[in-house]
Amino acid sequence: MRIATWNVNSIKQRIENLTAWLKERSPDIVCLQETKTVDDAFPREPLEALGYNVAIHGQKTFNGVAILSKLKFDEVTPRLPGDDADDHARFIEATVSTDRGVLRVASIYLPNGNPPDTDKYPYKIRWMDRLAKYAHERLQLEEPLILAGDYNVIPTADDVHNPAVWTKDALFLPQTRSKFRALTSLGLTDAIRAVSDDKGLYTFWDYQAGAWQKNWGIRIDHLLLSPQAADRLTGAGIDKHVRSWERPSDHVPVYADFAIEAV
DNA sequence: ATGGCCAATATGATTGGA
Numbered sequence: 001m002r003i004a005t006w007n008v009n010s011i012k013q014r015i016e017n018l019t020a021w022l023k024e025r026s027p028d029i030v031c032l033q034e035t036k037t038v039d040d041a042f043p044r045e046p047l048e049a050l051g052y053n054v055a056i057h058g059q060k061t062f063n064g065v066a067i068l069s070k071l072k073f074d075e076v077t078p079r080l081p082g083d084d085a086d087d088h089a090r091f092i093e094a095t096v097s098t099d100r101g102v103l104r105v106a107s108i109y110l111p112n113g114n115p116p117d118t119d120k121y122p123y124k125i126r127w128m129d130r131l132a133k134y135a136h137e138r139l140q141l142e143e144p145l146i147l148a149g150d151y152n153v154i155p156t157a158d159d160v161h162n163p164a165v166w167t168k169d170a171l172f173l174p175q176t177r178s179k180f181r182a183l184t185s186l187g188l189t190d191a192i193r194a195v196s197d198d199k200g201l202y203t204f205w206d207y208q209a210g211a212w213q214k215n216w217g218i219r220i221d222h223l224l225l226s227p228q229a230a231d232r233l234t235g236a237g238i239d240k241h242v243r244s245w246e247r248p249s250d251h252v253p254v255y256a257d258f259a260i261e262a263v
Numbered sequence: 264a265t266g267g268c269c270a271a272t273a274t275g276a277t278t279g280g281a
Contacts, residue, residue: 009280010271013270034270034280036271061272061279113281114279114280165264204281206264206281207267207269207280208266208267208268208281209266209268210265210266211265211267211268214264216264220281247269249269250268250269
């Protein structure tokens with residue numbers, strides 16, 4: 001079972017890159033973020049033509065998440081619990097059936113939080129608290145659980161080209177990193193860090209200032225695994241080459257492989 | 264760190280991204 005996450009920065013602008021990458025990497029389940037469209041306008045057909053079931057939770061203009069799955073969905077649930085007034089489309093969870101029982105996958109688009117001196121930062125922190133509460137509850141189910149998405153968190157100084165530049169950014173502030181550690185400390189494993197201690201593993205390069213050409217990247221897209229998923233992890237990687245394609249997203253796909261099979 | 268981008272929106276200047 002191969003499970004991936006990709007912030008596509010508009011599903012409509014990225015549909016050709018997405019289908020090309022799906023053919024190349026053949027993931028079984030894909031979590032998408034920043035689809036940036038209402039559900040009625042989501043391009044389902046080219047994805048269904050490749051054998052994917054499509055679960056979407058979008059909104060006009062901004063945000064938007066989706067899950068693609070070659071396995072049939074058993075349950076699909078949009079919205080992160082904990083704040084009924086939060087109308088941003090940033091979370092969708094689905095379950096599928098496997099030889100290890102229920103496999104639960106969530107596609108997550110955690111708020112950016114910049115600039116930190118506005119109400120955007122406390123919204124990010126509250127969202128992280130809600131995510132930790134949700135994760136704590138889900139972990140008690142003792143299922144294979146994968147929380148995959150754009151976390152907008154640079155976990156450590158090894159995950160950014162020049163840490164000093166980012167010290168006052170919402171993605172790297174001490175409180176942000178502390179909240180991320182609180183999340184992983186519940187018992188979640190960062191799939192990429194389970195397979196590599198290398199520096200320079202990035203998932204995002206800004207469109208501006210030649211960031212890609214200079215490799216000024218950051219690692220902010222993560223797959224966090226419950227113990228029951230981490231125990232079955234066989235590999236993980238970042239498809240960096242996708243950033244060099246025509247009309248790229250500023251993020252690239254991240255994937256992990258598991259010794260878990262469809263039934 | 265920024266000279267340099269990109270996407271959506273009743274299409275022209277703004278907002279959001281990270």
